[in-house]
Amino acid sequence: MNGNTPYAGLPGETGAGQRAAADIPDLSSTQKRRLNRDVSRIAARTREFLPKEYIVDADISSGHTGPQVTVAVQPPVGHTVSAGFTPDLEDAAEELITADERNEVARGLAASAALQVKQAVSNNVTPTAK
Numbered sequence: 001m002n003g004n005t006p007y008a009g010l011p012g013e014t015g016a017g018q019r020a021a022a023d024i025p026d027l028s029s030t031q032k033r034r035l036n037r038d039v040s041r042i043a044a045r046t047r048e049f050l051p052k053e054y055i056v057d058a059d060i061s062s063g064h065t066g067p068q069v070t071v072a073v074q075p076p077v078g079h080t081v082s083a084g085f086t087p088d089l090e091d092a093a094e095e096l097i098t099a100d101e102r103n104e105v106a107r108g109l110a111a112s113a114a115l116q117v118k119q120a121v122s123n124n125v126t127p128t129a130k
Helices: 029-049 099-121
Strands: 055-063 066-074 081-085
Touching: 029 055, 029 066, 029 099, 066 099, 081 099
Parallel strands: none
Antiparallel strands: 055 066, 066 081
């Protein structure tokens, strides 16, 4: 029964529940450069929305379905917020992550980081008026 599922694995090669190496897309050097450039643009755009006290970092790692992109923001107080996704490598022409996607991720991260600060200090601030 398990022999005909994609999750059964290949004896001696791929464990059950693991993907075969041939199924995971490899990035060309050009795609790697473009992906690094696009991720750097997301981090830079996020920094534009936030004061310098916020720390913004980005990372590209290999996942089960290909490259995984993570952009994270550490606000001065509160919890770290992050966005992670897998870029679509098949439909990519010049940009692996489009300008609209970069802006959407950057705005969402900046808003979430600002909300973290607001929630962290809301209990410590006495309102001046009601």
